[in-house]
Amino acid sequence: MTFVAHRDANQQLIPTPQDVDAKLLKILDAKADDPDFWSSKDRDRTDSAHNIFQYPAMMVPLVQRRLLGAVLEARPEIKSVYDPFMGSGTSLVSGMHYGLNVYGNDINPLAVLISRVRTARSVEFTVGAIAEQVVSEAMADRRDTIETSMANREKWFQADVSLELSRLRRAIRKCNDLWVRRFLWVTLAETVRLTSNDRTSTYKLHARPASEIERRALSPIAVFRDLARENAASFWAFRRRLNEGKQLKSAEYIAQTDVRVGDTRNAKDYWGNVAPFDLLMTSPPYGDNLTTVTYGQHSYLPLQWIDFKDIDPAADVATLRTTQEIDRRSLGGAASENVWTEEKLLAASPRLKHFADGLPAKPADGRARLIRFYRDFGASLDSILNVITPNSYMIWTVGNRNIAGQQVPTDLVLGELVEGLKCKVVTTLTRRIHHKRMPDRNASSATMREEKILLVRKIGA
Known part of the structure; x- marks a missing residue:
């Protein structure tokens, strides 16, 4: 099928989404000579107040800014970025460097607290x-x-x-x-x-x-x-950089910021007043938190000493009922009912079906946990696509976790799932992990040494 660009009321040629895809690929190809461009071998832990809390599996601010910069070069009209699994808010503060409206949610109250500190429009200088x-x-x-x-x-x-x-x-x-x-x-x-x-x-x-x-x-x-x-020192360095980039006016951030406690499976229910968003940039969990990265366990002790009323009215103190409660409420943490049945899921992703069918008998619950997670992830994708604009780009940073010594092809599964939801995988980049806090092996297998970055476009009219 041939796509033809059309002209606006002023007879200016309007590029088709396919034209923009081609422009983005050209921009990305220009970075290919540097194998570490998306990996950032050298990092500054104080960048954008990144070091105020050691949150698990934090993204690298410089890498996220570079990704954003590439997309914005191809699509300069973008005004907002959304992260449905925001963690400590790295995607959001990266968007602030470009003066974007930034929006994010997370099910973990500690993540919301950290992100609210980092993305505040106005702050107290003393x-x-x-x-x-x-x-x-x-x-x-x-x-x-x-x-x-x-x-x-x-x-x-x-x-x-x-x-x-x-x-x-x-x-x-x-x-x-x-x-x-x-x-x-x-x-x-x-x-x-x-x-x-x-x-x-x-x-x-x-x-x-x-x-x-x-x-x-x-x-x-x-x-x-x-x-x-x-x-305080790293935070003021961040604010100074925003000011130097003309993203502050009278010491206040020039655009909107909004961070909420929320389950991404229901994102369309509580973002209706501000959605749709122009761009998605996120790194979702790679599996159920109980057996991959235990964000909730890591947050359990600190949250015992923090006043929940200062986090958010929606922050539920019952998340501290047990050490595993936050992780249990996260994707795949507990059995749940949604439209993504196992049959629908495996039909949507043949690669996931092939992987699931090839799992060994032990651990006995390995297959069940895998399916449970991806059923919840499918529900999240449905919800996410309801709050982003047609033809918007999505930047997904994912890692391929291991189950029973076998690597889950997370990037390929995600590609199949989004393509089944009327999206297009424009390209996939590889990011080497140079600064990993986790050991090279866990109890069962080697841990991740690289991540995949999928650039996806939601196909729309």
């Missing part, structure tokens, strides 16, 4: 000094009341650590400005991560040996003070 006052207040506090009711607290926190975290929490609550409190809560969250009895080498909760815990001498107040100074 937050560093306020943090010093909080430290002084906590040091002067002599109360011994513990400010958390979490179960089994003694397993995860030494007595002196709980005492100092409680004093910090009381001092933070006295701050009047909501954004300041959120900034301080994020700093406290990282303090909790570093001073709890949990290992920091993995994302799953796992207590250190008793002998190691006994040897640790920790002061959360001192850790908080150092982190607050680092966080």
Whole structure:
């Protein structure tokens, strides 16, 4: 079929979507000489306040900006970017460098808190000094009341650590400005991560040996003070860069930002007032969180010390019911009913069917977990496509996880699923992972050394 460009009212030639695809491919091909252009061998952890909390599987800000820049060169009329699995908000802050309206949601309340801090339109410039006052207040506090009711607290926190975290929490609550409190809560969250009895080498909760815990001498107040100074410095560097790029006016970000607690399977229900969005940029989970990246477990201890009312009215404290509750509520975390039956799913993706049928008998639930995740992912795709514009681009960064020592062809499965939903895979890029925090192997197999970046276009009239 031949597509012919047409002219607007001023007789200007309007390119077809296929013309734009070709232009985008040409832009991307120009980067092919540098094998690390999409991989960023050298990284700055302070870039765009990336380091204020060590969130799992964070995307690289520079790489996301480069991807955005390529798409915007081909489609300069784009005004908004949406991330339905936003995590710590890297896609959103990348969009802020280009003055875009940025929107995102996540099911994890801690992700929402971090993203709200990073994407705030206006901020308090004296937050560093306020943090010093909080430290002084906590040091002067002599109360011994513990400010958390979490179960089994003694397993995860030494007595002196709980005492100092409680004093910090009381001092933070006295701050009047909501954004300041959120900034301080994020700093406290990282303090909790570093001073709890949990290992920091993995994302799953796992207590250190008793002998190691006994040897640790920790002061959360001192850790908080150092982190607050680092966080304030990296945050102001981010705001200065936005200002230099003319993305601030009277110290306020020039476009809209909106971050929400929400399940992407229902995105069309709560984004109706601002959708549709011009561009999607995201990195979805690669499988159910309980057996891949345990975002919820990683967030469980920090969230015990944060006031949920400061995160979002929709933030549900029941997500702390167990260490696995957030992950259970995520894609594939529990059996659910939706239109993506197993039969429909495997018909939509022959590659997924081939992989599922070839799985060994052990682990016994391997196939069931795989199907459960992709049924939920299919429901998410339906919902996502309802909130983006026709012919909009989607940038998907995905990794191919392992089940029973076999690599799930996530990128190929995603390609088949979106093409079955009237989308086109324009191209696939490869990103090498140079800075990986996870070990080279997990309990069952080698872990990922590269990711695939799928550029997809929603076909529309």
